[in-house]
Amino acid sequence: MATRSPKAAAAATPATTATKPAKGVRVRPVPAVTRSIAILRLLGEQKQPLALKTVAQALDLVPSTCLHILRVLVAEDLVTVDPTTKRYALGTGMISLARSVLEGGGFTQLVQPVLDRMAGQFGVTAMGVEITARQTVLVLAISQSNQPFRVHTDVGSQFDTLVSATGRLIAAYSGESWPVLKAQFAQVVWDQAPTFTAWKKEVELTRERGWALDRDNFMAGITVVAVPVLSSGGRLVNTLVAVGLTSQLGAARVQQMAQVMQREAAELSALLVGPGA
Incomplete structure (x- = not known):
């Protein structure tokens, strides 16, 4: 393994990439989960908050669907939204999840x-x-x-x-x-x-x-x-x-x-x- 920058790594792992199941395991699609993960990945790859329209277009989502998912993620502290600009970014809830993995x-x-x-x-x-x-x-x-x-x-x-x-x-x-x-x-x-x-x-x-x-x-x-x-x-x-x-x-x-x-x-x-x- 070499040491490319996180930006290069993010480019190599797009937010819409589907999870590859283990061989022999049948995974039934759960669109809401897949879309939620895609949104989190997209926000994690960006250096600045994104507007709803930008998120929806980047992931080819219907804006109303994207908005519903974002509201749930905000309610769970995984995403934050600036009430003035209406732009979304990863929330502090992601830190606690990451800490749970690392510790x-x-x-x-x-x-x-x-x-x-x-x-x-x-x-x-x-x-x-x-x-x-x-x-x-x-x-x-x-x-x-x-x-x-x-x-x-x-x-x-x-x-x-x-x-x-x-x-x-x-x-x-x-x-x-x-x-x-x-x-x-x-x-x-x-x-x-x-x-x-x-x-x-x-x-x-x-x-x-x-x-x-x-x-x-x-x-x-x-x-x-x-x-x-x-x-x-x-x-x-x-x-x-x-x-x-x-x-x-x-x-x-x-x-x-x-x-x-x-x-x-x-x-x-x-x-x-x-x-x-």
């Missing part, structure tokens, strides 16, 4: 000391990410090194499905056919795009060794290493990610870091699964 235990709490160790030992920016139901990459926790150069991203940033090193892990563990992966690969934005043939070989290597590498592809001058944190059924649910300058991460250093990250990931997996699982 609710599980991966987010367990991974932080791991990230701190990684950042301190290797001088990298270390991240714990989640592979969402929509198969996007969501940053849940970060630890920065004390190096003069630091790669910046924010908790809550989202990235494309097959982006960078975590994207190679997703491809390796997805079980998808190569034609499907090729179509998804074509949508990824790179600084220095690899050919699909080269990327395919890297995905196959990722399957063999159990960790992924992106060197200068998604962001020039940046090397990214990612290792999987698996569920009890072997499903990819989270990854540990290390990001640093390519000039400071030679092959031997990357190999050493990947081995340490694999040990940390295995311990995390065991803690998350629990005893006797």
